[in-house]
Amino acid sequence: MRPRRLLRQAAVAAAALLLVTACGSSPTATGGAQDGAATDAAAKAQQVYDRLSGLTGDERQKTLVELAEKEGKLSVYTSNTDIDKLVEQFQKTYKIEVSVYRGNSESVLQRILQEQKANYLGVDFIDTNAGELNVLNAEQVLYPYKSELRDKVRKEGLAEGWTAHRFNVFVIGWNTDKVKPGEEPKSFEDLADPKWKGRVSMEVGDVDWFSALYKYYLDQGKSDAEVRDLFTRVAANSKVAKGHTTQGELLSAGQFAITVSSYSHTIDKASAKGAPVSWHPASGAPLQPVVLRPNGMGLMKTAKNPAAAVLFSDFQLTKGQAILGESYRIGSIPQAKDPLAGLKVITVPEQELLNDPKKWDNLYADILRSGQEVK
Template structure:
């Protein structure tokens, strides 16, 4: 994910749709004024439902939500989550609600929502995407707080302003077990700066968030900025630079390189489950630390036509949905009995800093990667 592109996309979408809103609105033949009234009405009605449900607990909340949501009968979800299909399938089986889905990458989801909001088009009830985009939506004041006992159970890293994490992308150091034999694994990220790893490591071109989290971790550990930059530069000099985690994971499985510095844990776990010679658990059994954590989450739209269905789906994501995520090797936001992160040093992505100063981190990471070799 590139935070610079997110912010620029938001600005471009907003500018374009100020013009679009001056024409006829897709919600009404009466023009922008009439559509704006419809949006205001939807906001008032949705807020009334949200506030009512946010104040309820336990069985009363569930009973009221189901009654209201099934009366609405529909739910519109915009998502970048590639593992959401099973969640939606089981949700539709559990309740009398038809779910429509728009799926794109995280930037596309953000752009579409901003465009629709500017045009007063009420197309989405529930958003499921990455932290950076959700922070933009919260800053644009188009989402509404989700509260309750379930949110309180979410790891503190996932209780964000305006939205709530239901899963985490966990950045880990992974390796091809045929290229790195048991006992030969690096002991830390710093080990990968050793010249013996030259040409055997891979970095991913878009992992600015991982980079910022780990960079700040080393600063907090007492290293100078020059020392941290030198460390990353030396690791990059040993690296092949790939574009996209999926592509990078396939190349790791194929043995095109031995080590990845910021793979998603679920990418490696899925490949391993299919028989690929990959792992992120060394012979010692303890993953390399620190592990960088980025929340992926959900938000309720202020203008939702189906606010009760949106809240019911949010509750579902934090109950039955957590087990479904686990089946896809995802790490849910509510700690389970067998918590894969228990006892590990976890570093969080500095989301607000990335949002406030995206150019700083984009440019720094791009400079670092110039020392690497691009994967053709």
């Protein structure tokens, strides 16, 4: 069983540039721009970006709104399944029409690379995972977002070329009917105990989570052999699911008792709807460490509507943070009730995944062979 292919390396990104396959409509079929038009668009966008980057406070806000509403449109490509409420409120606040292409993170990346190859100026603003944004930054298609708001973002969300507006937080969760109060594991290592045989679930694509936790244990002084053995023994107790949504539904249904790397918002949403799931023990703090993966926003260098893209970025880091919270997402700017406060947080080694994804893909695939596939 192999995890999903990660489009994180520059070599893969370069290869993807040569692909013109069906991912929505072909960019060339919609009348691709000529090289000169793309160059002109980039020059015009940079003038707007540079102008806005030099402004602060009320002057910046006033100028930004005027320019954005004059543009009147915004094209967003995203993998965020909770984007609708953000777009709806943004359109109510400003006189800007937003069009959205939504797919998984890999299809968003592929579509952008295809369009860039075809010199088709289809997107202004990108909202997707850290890995894919790092590829786009390596391809030099992003313009760095500059704002006083960026200074408020958690340090884990400050990346070269892009800025996080939310985090996916990987947590150990459980079905409260299957794991009674006081029976919860105390750590990931507890799940290697044979008593959890067949009661645990791992997710086939969670190389991000795996690499972060693997390196954490190495940093704690364990040998490589010891860390491999730990993960292998947990995998031997596990049913391997494909997709966090499916895994969350199976956890709620009692198909297994524990998930090792659920998204916190997946469990919180299900719990709010009455499902018997939680990642908070009856007593004490959540199991730690928790793994943090940024999800961010990128401004396209060739944006037709650069001011609107910047305004939407500002919106994501202001009113958007509360909207994300309504969907149980964890925003990138700490709030008064910070769900991460006091927790041991570790981050995905994004650069290492970008540089050598095959190493981590293969290692995780080897580990998962000890598990049982969910049919």
